[in-house]
Amino acid sequence: MHLGFIGFGEAAFELASGLKQHGLKKITAYDPLWKMKTYRGLVLSRAEKAKVELVESPEKVLQIADSVIVAVPADKALDVSNQLKSHLQNGCVYIDVSASSPDVKRKIAANVNEHGGKFVDAAMMGPLPVYKHKVPILASGDGTDTFMELMTAFEMNITKVSEVPGEATAVKLIRSIHMKGIAALYFELLEAAHEFNVDKLVIDSISETMNGHTFEETMNRLVTGTSIHALRRSIELGGTIEMLESVNIDSVMSQAAKTKLENLAKKNLRDSFNGAKPDHWLQVIEACKTAH
Structure with a gap:
């Protein structure tokens, strides 16, 4: 198996590092920041640490990899698929790990399927620096079964949601209503509790209600x-x-x-x-x- 990465930021670096340690030999990556003086050193350092080959274009990644993990910002994911769809090899597994909306994931899947590729909507559900490639992943789309088979040997933690692109990301984004929302709520609560000098009383009272x-x-x-x-x-x-x-x-x-x-x-x-x-x-x- 030859795995490619398009976008080699922190997420891709952690995934690649873990996979290399578990025996995946061929990994190739492209990151546009490699061409920018400010970030070139960081990208090179990550590639060297993860023992990943860097190439000069995303099209080059698709030429040599049979599966590709696309780890770009959510607002760039659809544009990247538009740019790359005509370069997909027939049967290539295109794994999008961005936090794009379900609607965007469906559009990306259509681009991938149009040129004979298989699409995976992959939602990473934990901290990558902790779990690396074993981060819990929810996956949906027509390439999910193939993705799971390819990664079995490397002990990736993948759970299939469905064949429908966007459903895995829907879980992640809906979960964020609670996880991000409650963090913001805690800030407001703790500011008030501290201001009125009742921190311990408030926390103890809520703990008693919630912990049982x-x-x-x-x-x-x-x-x-x-x-x-x-x-x-x-x-x-x-x-x-x-x-x-x-x-x-x-x-x-x-x-x-x-x-x-x-x-x-x-x-x-x-x-x-x-x-x-x-x-x-x-x-x-x-x-x-x-x-x-």
Whole structure:
């Protein structure tokens, strides 16, 4: 197997380093930053450490590799596939690891399939410096089975989602609503707790509420309860926002939550459920679809 990389930033470097250590001998890469004086040294250093051959163009990578991992910024991924599609070898496995949207992934897949290639939407779900090539990967697209077969010998951790390009990335992006959103929420919470000198009391109180249950149990309780009490909880957040603004703390997360709850209250789910809390979050989501 001859593996190519288009884009040789941190992600590609970590993947290539791990694969080399596990016996993959032929790896070739291209990175446009190699031609820029400011970044040339960094790209060369990474290639040397990972024992990867650098070439002068992405087309050259496609000429000699039978599988290629495209690790470019999300806003460049579609343009790169447009540029490269006519250079794809028949049967080439084109693995896109960008965080592009599902719609963009489908367009890239169409470009790849148009010229006889197989497409993989690969969503990396963990820190690459920790896991390297064994980072958990969710994969979808018509090239997924081939990708998994090729990488079995190198112990890559790949889980197939489906044959549909974009579905693997959808998982990653939706997960980000929680992971990125809750990090921003923590900043707002901790700023307030520290400002009012109640750090430990707040953290201990939330810990007591959260630690006794699984994530899914907590999520279900909060969503089902909020479906009935959205209006009251939005009003309570109004007091929170007023308190934060009184000490000049940015309340953007609380404001967003208040708006979301107000919009939920307008759906009048309390009447839909006859005032009784539903058992499962899915009942709430389905009710939101039909509520006006």
